[in-house]
Amino acid sequence: MTKLLEKIGAETLWVLETAGRMGVFLTRSLASLGRKPFKIEPVVRQVHFIGARSVFVILFTGLFTGMVLGLQGYYTLRKFGSEGFLGSAVALSLIRELGPVLTALMVIGRAGSAICAEIGIMRNSEQIDALECMAIDPFRYLIVPKMLAGVIAMPLLTAMFDVIGIFGGYLVGIGLFGINPGAYFQGMYTSVVWADIEMGLVKSLVFGLLMVWINACKGYYLHLERSGGFGAEGVSRTTTDAVVLSSVSVLVWDYLISAILL
């Protein structure tokens, strides 16, 4: 019984400690936003890494997501004789939910894991200590460009995902099932309103921040990990944790934002 209590206590402390660290991390990152010298070049480089290099993956997954939505949507809507709504069904599910969420999950897998591993290795090999000793703020130098890039790249990637997904739905609906192309777009045109776009935008901005925040934070505090963050295994374990945690948070926040904005 005491053992159980001890375990619960230890777990609670650990969760609080981690939450506190995450809070401190975000605060310090935001505080470092205004620190000089601000350089644009690292931000551009990170946008290239997080954004440009994810484009192919995003287009690919977006296309197939749209196609499967077209397929499933067509069979469901046909039962009610309302195939004409296929366009709005595809567009709304993509813009409000699937676009931001799937884009975030793909980018976490591609770039989030890399961010965690990169910063974790820098922590392990004293590179972050070296930065601090040179009076170079690691938050300004390392973290801020990544955060800005996450917030810039994620909405853009989401927009691409949405557009190519709508095109995928079009391919299946019109190419395979012979729906009237005018009806596909007209339905979309009348049912998608600014609030839908806004919801997708808010989500992608939040997910962009979450992705960098959680992954970078896990890497940055690698040495404080309970399981011992040292060595190659420590980096790999922490990266896995970070990817899982950020993916789960994306889904949780997706629900929360939907609940708030709807």
Added chain:
Amino acid sequence: MNAESTTPPVVIELTGVEKSFGRQTVLRGVDLQVRKGRTLVIVGASGQGKSVIIKHMLGLVTPDRGTVRVFDQDLKRLKRNDMDDVREKFGVLFQNAALFDSMNVYDNVALPLRERTRMEPAAVHDAVLEKLSLMGLEEAVDKFPAQLSGGMRKRVGLARALMLKPEIVFFDEPTTGLDVHKSNELYRLFYQTQQQLGYTAVIVSHDVPKIFKLADEVALLAEGRIQGCLTPEEFQLSDQPMIRSFVEETMGHLYTSDSEENGFYAQVQS
């Protein structure tokens, strides 16, 4: 000459520093002073926390108890900007050199100048090349840290540490993992650059007795405390049981320093 007038001011002072990591107590009340322009060498068995002392001086670790004062300022009370001002006067050569492994040698050495000064790229270029040639690294400019040998990595680390003309330079195990020839080379560079720039040096090292020849003062860390901070000669003749056993263990019973010392300096200066 009387002793007081020749004693340079204290630049780093640790008083009663205690530090534990989890359940493991590493430092149990460390008192230590570093004087301007001098070379302090911290020796002791592995795992005693010598590097932890350096990390306290750098402000990377805060003590559980006790104070660390650098340039007469308590590090614990410093705001981030003031801490940066203190650290601007530091140069650090880390144990594994801690080079940025995704940058080449040139960018590694240029980083402090690019991030901390407003120097023009052309001036940065000249300064970097000058330091690299001083370290004999002209050939390695475009290489990445992973492509360098251990000795070269340390030299790049030293070049980077000296870029901003530091007042205090910290060396964490500067020659661990290097062969005798490479160690001597590094000692030569240390001696040469210290003569040139006049910096204060704090060295953590295992390389006894050779390191004694560079030291003004030697401090032994054992059982979480500084067992004595003495000149190399006094250190070797000390009656303090722990120092005595350390000296006997690492260098045998007798050691005649004078003749060897002169020989060594003749060698390093050549």
